[in-house]
Amino acid sequence: MTHFKEKTMILAGDIGGTKTNLGLFAQGKKGPLPKVIKTFSSKNAPDLETIIRQFLEIHPASVTHACFGIAGPVINGMSKTTNLPWNVSEARIKEQFNFNHVMLLNDLTATAMAVPLLNSDEFFPLNQAEPIKGRNLALIAPGTGLGIAMLIYQNDQYVPIPSEGGHADFAPNDETEDELWRYLHRRYGHVSIERVVSGPGLVNIYRWLKDSDHLNEPDGLRQKLKKMGPAKIITEAALANKDGGCVKALNMFVSIFGAVAGNLALTGMATGGVYLGGGISPKILSKLKEDIFMEAFTNKGRFKELLENIPVNVILNDKAGLVGAAHCATMLK
Helix, strand or coil: CCCCCCCCEEEEEEECCCEEEEEEEEECCCCEEEEEEEEEECCCCCCHHHHHHHHHHHCCCCEEEEEEEECCCCECCEEECCCCCCEEEHHHHHHHHCCCEEEEEEHHHHHHHHHHHCCHHHEEECCCCCCCCCCCEEEEEECCCEEEEEEEEECCEEEEECCCHHHCECCCCCHHHHHHHHHHHHHHCCCEHHHCCCHHHHHHHHHHHHHCCCCCCCHHHHHHHHHCCHHHHHHHHHHCCCCHHHHHHHHHHHHHHHHHHHHHHHHCCCCCEEEECCCCHHHHHHHHCCHHHHHHHHCCHHHHHHHHCCCEEEECCCCHHHHHHHHHHHCCC
16 A cells, blocks of 8 residues: 555546556646556456546545546547447546546547657657647557547647547558458458557458468467467567568558558648657567658658658657646646
8 A cells, every 4th residue: 555745646547448557646846746657457347437446445545636548539528438348437437536626538638748748768769850849749659549649739838639530541552552451341341540550450461461361370370379469479570570471560560550640740730740659659669660660651742851851759658648647637627
């Protein structure tokens, strides 16, 4: 059990389809200060309230303000999570835990709010472009799903714009990607970007390569894929250059990821920078450092030069969403 000197604390949450991070924060001069952070399995809990209750039993604190970034759309203080069977409600959480203020917001909005608060050593630059101060920022984050958000610069501050852009249409860029689209269309009907640029999306690409006879799957790898998380196995085999099929799948994933990020940069005129977040980006950093991502990012015809001058950074802090949610909680009144 943890004891805190502070009389009141901020509770922040970053709720994804795979894991939920909860943290208690104190208000610091330059932003929220983390006191304790704990990670829970989202899929093993029936609802968010159960996880909050478990967390506060371990770390009892007097909480007045709470904010939770949710992987799903938030409408009128409620969210039906996209990759979990949860219905989350601000009013219900406020009533059950007797908090003064509770806010739900899209998880990528929370992460976007953290970007201006992070230090330079919490990013890895993929190019040498310089950001233009006071210009829009874009965030794209593949994980269990695909999150997208914008920060629009207005009246000397960044205003977060939530988005469900991960569920927009996947647009093939060549005949190979068109074959992938046709394969996924037969399987899912609507083919969203998330069906390709996410953990399950990487698995979709690999399965298409396998089913289309574009790779030979070794018996050892086949057994691993059956027993363990396939996205993790494919990624590890590709990064270690242990299997050509996995390398093909990850290369294609990174190329499409880059193209989608470039589209987002153009859509939001994000000349202040594009940031790659989520659970996948830092794990495949060595692959993102290769030319594949940036070539796809800048491959926009007449706007190639514009894209070449937009800085692209990988967010290394895996608790950025939690920091952003805590920051939002401090602004609740």
